[in-house]
Amino acid sequence: MQISVVIPLLNEEESLNELHHWISETLDSNGFSYEIIFVDDGSTDGSWEVISTLSRKRNNIKAIRFNRNFGKSQALHAGFKAAEGDVIITMDADLQDNPEEIPELYKMITEQNYDLVSGWKKKRYDSVIAKNLPSKLFNAAARKTSGLKLHDFNCGLKAYKNEVIKTVDVYGEMHRYIPVLAKNAGFSNIGEKVVQHQARKYGETKFGMERFLNGFLDLLTIWFLGSFGKRPMHLFGALGVVMFIVGFGFAAYLGIDKLFLNKAGRLITQRPQFYISLVSMLIGIQLFIAGFIGELILRTKREKQRYHIKETL
Structure with missing residues (x-):
């Protein structure tokens, strides 16, 4: 199979028939063999009924239904797990992504040998204040932190090679950073393509302003995991050693000063350097222990199920 189209969705019943027709018409006209995987992330409208009807009509449709809303990252994880195509395309269900971009994305993966190609909505039809400006700030921070020039x-x-989506573990709210996760996993050939952005036709966005705060927090998490996720002792242990040395240095100074330079002076406990020394050494020990515990967790962690599938088609 050439292409798997993975579509996470939440309450998009009005757009699903039109989206399916648009995807099918585009891929059929280009002679692709393909499957469409709808992942219903706990919709409370008639989205699942629409998907069920489509599935009965077409044998190339797969459908996964969560028993509640677990988030886009979990929906993508389930869709990636079910995908069988050589090239996997992800797109939103709100008709703002244009399926006519798929053939060119496919060629960039298969002919130009990209591991991953990310779309770039150069011209957007979203609110400037609510989405455009925060997105630009968010993307600038992501570029600076990750080193990826997207x-x-x-x-x-x-668009992804199959091996990329089978290797990368998308969890939490890390769907924003799949290119960074792919880079950290060793897939360095990551490209970008300008894609057409459509104005939302039905319903309203499912994401509020809080997603940008969460995005920046997730970016810090990605940076930490990419740099120290497999060796937490290198960060916490190093900081702990530095703090302990600082504290020990102050303690040594106080001891030398008391014994040889200022025998008749104040008590050591009356000097601020004593408390700086004490606190620094305690913090250093705690940081070192944190790094040690992190190493133990890495060696004993077990895979946990992050979502529950209610139904599949």
Whole structure:
């Protein structure tokens, strides 16, 4: 099979028939063999009924239904697990991503040998204050932190080699940073393509302003995991050693000063350097222990199920 189209969704019943028709018409006209995987992330409208009807009509449709809303990252994880295509395309279900971009994305993966191609919504039809400006700030921070020169990390329209999505573990709210996760996993050939952005036709966005705060926090998490996720002792242990040395240095100074330079002076406990020394050494020991515990957790962690599938088709 050439292409798997993975579509996470939440309450998009009005757009699903039109989206399916648009994808099918595009891929059929280009002669692709393909499957469409709808992942219903706990919709409370009629989305699952629409998907069920489509599934009965077409044998190339797979459908996964969560028993509640677990988040886009978990939906993508389930879709990636079910995907069988050589190239996997992800797109949103709100008709803002254009399926006519898929053939060119496919060629960039298969002919130009990209591991991952991320869409870039260069011209957007979203609110400038609510989405455009925060997105630009968010993407600038992501570029600086990750070293990837992508303009739009959060674009839902992306293309991947099969081995990428089977290797990368998407969890939490890390769907924004799949290119960074792929880079950290060793897939360095990551490209970008300008894609057409459509104005939302039905319903309203499912994401509020809090997603940008969460995005920056997730970015810090990605940076930490990418740099020290497999060796936490290198960070916490190093900081702990530095703090302990600082504290020990102050303690040594106080001892030498008391014994040889200022025998008749104040008590050591009356001097501020004593408390700086004490606190620094305690913090150093705690940081070292944190790094040690992190190493133990890495060696004993077990895979946990992050979502519950209610139904599949």
